[in-house]
Amino acid sequence: MSETPILDVRGVSKRFGAVQALTNVDFQARSGEVMALVGDNGAGKSTLIKGIAGIYPFDGGEIHFEGKKVNIHNPKDSAALGIEVVYQDLALADNLDVVANMFLGRERIQKPWQLDEASMEKACIETLVSLSVSTLRSVRQAVAGLSGGQRQAIAVAKAVMWNSKVVILDEPTAALGVAQTRQVLDLVKRLAQQGLAVVIISHNLHDIFEVADRITVLRLGYKVKEFLTKDTTQQEVVHAITAGTLESVPGMV
Amino acid sequence: MNQAKTATPAKASRSYTSTDIQQILLQARAYIALILVVAVFSFLSEAFLTPANIIIVAKQVAINAILGIGMTFVILTGGIDLSVGSIVGLTAMIAGGLINEGLVLPYFGVIVYFHVWMIILISLALGAVVGMVNGLIITRFNVAPFIATLGMLYVARGLALLRSDGDTYPNLVGRPEFGNQGFPMLGAGTFLPTEIVNGWVHSAQNAFMAGLYTFLAIPYSVWIMIVFTLIAAFVAAKTPFGRQVYAIGGNERAAELSGVRVNRVKVIVYMISGVCSAMVGLIIASKLVAAHPATGVFFELNAIAVVVLGGTSLMGGRGNIGGTIIGAFVIGALSTGMVMVGVSSFWQQVIKGAVIVLAVIVDQMQARMQERVALQQQQRLELATQTAEG
Ligand SMILES: Nc1ncnc2c1ncn2[C@@H]1O[C@H](COP(=O)(O)OP(=O)(O)OP(=O)(O)O)[C@@H](O)[C@H]1O
Ligand SMILES: [Mg+2]
Helix, strand or coil, X not given: CCCCCCEEEEEEEEXXXXXXXXXXXXXXXXXXXXXXXXXXXXXXXHHHHHHHHCCCCCCEEEEEECCEEECCCCHHHHHHHCEEEECCCCCCCCCCEHHHHHCCCCCCEECCCEECHHHHHHHHHHHHHHCCCCCCCCCCCEXXXXXXXXXXXXXXXHHHCCCCCEEEEECCCCCCCHHHHHHHHHHHHHHHHCCCEEEEECCXXXXXXXXXXXXXXXXXXXXXXXXXXXHCCHHHHHHXXXXXXXXXXXXXX | CCCCCCCCHXXXXXXXXXXXXXXXXXXXXXXXXXXXXXXXXXXXXXXXXXXXXXXXXXXXXXXXXXXXHHHHHHHHCCCCCCCHHHHHHHHHHHHXXXXXXXXXXCCCCEEECCCHHHHHHHHHHHHHHHHHHHHHHXXXXXXXXXXXXXXXXXXXXXXXXXXXXXXXXXXXXXXXXXXXXXXXXXXXCECCXXXXXXXXXXXXXXXXXXXXXXXXXXXXXXXXXXXXXXXXXXXXXXXXXXXXXXXXXXCHHHHHHCCCCHHHHHHHHHHHHHHHHHHHHHHHHHHHXXXXXXXXXXXXXXXXXXXXXXXXXXXXXXXXXXXXXXXXXXXXXXXXXXXXXXXXXXXXXXXXXXXXHHHHHHHHHHHHHXXXXXXXXXXXXXXXXXXXXX
16 A cells, blocks of 8 residues: 555646536545545545546646546546546447457457458457456457446446556446446455456445545545544444535635 | 446346247347348349349448438437538539539639549548538527528538529539539449440359349449448447447437537538548439439438438437348338339338338337336346345
8 A cells, every 4th residue: 555646636626617516625545455436416526536547628627647636638638647546337339249349449440441350359358358258258249238236347347447547436346236246346455456446426325435545525526534444433434425524625724 | 348247136137038039030120120021022023132132222221321321420419410412412512513513713714523433532521511500509598409400401401502593413424624523433434344244144154143243234333332331340349439339329318428529529510421422422413413402302201211220219329220220121122122113102101101211110119128127127237136145
């Protein structure tokens, strides 16, 4: 567990018309750790990660990455830094097979213009094996026929394949049954063990207490508190989510 | 080599079920339809399955197949191109005008006559530009492909009529003093002169050799179809661009989030369709040795028909070039066969229409069955994980 955070978001704000979705929020993620991001519906969780991913710009604040201030204007910028996001709807093309999905938009080519299927397939299998994703019949089957947990695993594998350093998962277990959730949580832990900084958004505190090292609580667009999981309880976190005093609000201290 | 370790026992023993067989039949339906059509007409008419007739069918097929190739790319992205027939007409008129009238530059007081090769290139480029306009309207202004290309259907047709004030450019043979002769070769020419081949055919020892010789006189338009098919099949199946076309049709947002330049791919797809349409405009004008502004009316519908018949889903993301070519051959064999057997032209329309609708019904059946199979598979997997984990 490293001391300086690899991703350090400082004082970001975001307004959508009349809605102040984020106000002066600080957020950090550390390599080898799982950081959970929790909060009620509309607290600003998705807004925060979309800003980090470069889907839209923050109104104010700074992002520091590996100790340096960076500018993220679009998803390509964040990907170039090594930040990958697994969106809630997974962003998989059902009609394509596993390999095609993993390399979508970054296909490897052989000779001029030609897809290098063999090397993509090899890299795909290697990544899946390194993540101990072992329930696939074939990496050449269409994603449409996979279970929810397998789809989630493919989406995660797709994110970590690019030497990424920070992986952000938006509600990865929301649509899954018990056994499938188990698989995904194990996968999340393995990512951190491999030295990645993992950010997981979830409404399920039980899951979070199982995998997360730290928990950041957002409420109404403000950061309420950052907990160390081992030093806190579910009651404490629930209280912060529903009625937390807003420690970072200027003028409210 | 594509096994990623098997852990779930549920799928270990897999035998072919009736759904599997049904699926295979549905997937192969274009081939089955082609075999059926050929079998029926060969039975009804001796002249049907002869080399000479196959070449006649192939010439007709070339038109729909080339248009269908462009249309396949468009439909694979989930779009549609209704402007195809009008682009055929426009490029035919532009090419015809360039041959007969040249390019008039009033300010310089000169008329430029181009070599036929230049005219072909200019026409193809024009097709690409019209397709690009389609693509840009669709992507920049968020206009539905149906509407954008419907607009272009009218605009391009209007421009074709404006070019000559509605007249036909006749006798597109060029003139020796302008150095622009040879245009009719494109539609009717063959690598080996027909007379020589015919001589060989007549002196052939047996029917088999005679047949082989006949195929030596395959016209350029059929060669063009073959070349377009090979290139398109390669692009669709083997290149990153092709992969991205399928991805956009399957899940556009996913493609976007994965870094695919969705708008760029879409524009290119309409450009491909435009180039294919221009090629057809050239072939037709060359074959008729004349350019008429109404050339290509309703061709977009033929193109859509062969694509759908070939198993490409109008929803995008599913289908391939090979299917489209087979679809074009089904329509071509059906049309020629009905003429040979003496089906009235009114009934020909009815039958063709029925075949197309039947194809779409079968397409829907296949899509639903695939969904069902995928769902079953998912449920089976979910069950398997649950039992495996206790
Ligand atoms: N693109 C947008 N345009 C306008 N308002 C938006 C937009 N995105 C988010 N908001 C608003 O910003 C606030 C924060 O939304 P956000 O999606 O970040 O919440 P969340 O914490 O992810 O909630 P949930 O748990 O429901 O996913 C909400 O009030 C939402 O309505
Ligand atoms: Mg959200």
